[in-house]
Amino acid sequence: MKRADVVDFYARLAADNPHPETELESGNDYQLLVAVVLSAQATDVGVNKATRALFDAVTTPAAMVALGEEELRRHIRTIGLFNTKARNVIALSTALIADHGGEVPRTRAALEALPGVGRKTANVVMNTAFGAETFAVDTHIFRVGNRTGLARGKTPLAVEKALDRATPQPFRRHAHHWLILHGRYVCKARRPECWRCIVADLCAFKPKTPAPAAR
Structure with missing residues (x-):
């Protein structure tokens, strides 16, 4: 062209x-990160249905860790690969607490170091949450x-x-x-x-x- x-x-x-805005529903940067991780090989509509009740109860990495993997699986069981995704979300939440003070990091390297976060997920979070010019x-x-x-x-x-x-x-x-x-x-x-x-x-x-x- x-x-x-x-x-x-x-x-x-x-x-x-x-x-234009993402069609994934979230209330803060952490929930956005979780929603994007859950959206891999799933539709935004399906993720939103699964996370509405979850995000009413969980707004921070600490709250997610307290919820636990078994209860998280119950919330997201309608999403494809929910067992692996639940394990990754608990692991990345633990890493955010241990390495980033519970905050979502702004750099690609730090995001991609989190469990379940690849380049595409990092690009979405960097762009949507922090205004980076990523694709x-x-x-x-x-x-x-x-x-x-x-x-x-x-x-x-x-x-x-x-x-x-x-x-x-x-x-x-x-x-x-x-x-x-x-x-x-x-x-x-x-x-x-x-x-x-x-x-x-x-x-x-x-x-x-x-x-x-x-x-």
Whole structure:
């Protein structure tokens, strides 16, 4: 995608949704970290349903450790891989207390050192909680980056680096949320809804999917 088209691409997404936010529900940075860890291979809707009662009772790492792994499993049993995730959440909560005074660290290295936290999770937390200009490449962003020609790559890391190179100011802060939401609701995996896409004319995907009535 040409530089001018990249600017136009983001400008349209920004005009359509000036203040994009994560769809994961949380009340503080710690709850956000837990929600993002739980969202791996799960939907935001499913995570939100599982964490509403949990987050009413648990707002700090200390409260999570006090809750215990067995009770945490009961709260999140509807989420995929809940046994492993429960074990990781208790472990990362213990590490936050021991190494960070119960606070969520701001650096990638410190976040990725926590149990169950990989690069994508660290990127989400750094961006959403602390305003860092990071690009958390999930399946939606990977698809949108490659399909549109905005940021092509064979791996999530390659797409992340391509996005970092391609995305100009003032769009860097919110870019990953615009792309996630666009992939989730418009540029869908099986049948992208090109007929109602506000950036369709800038997109490299061919052939464009016709409107339902035109099929």
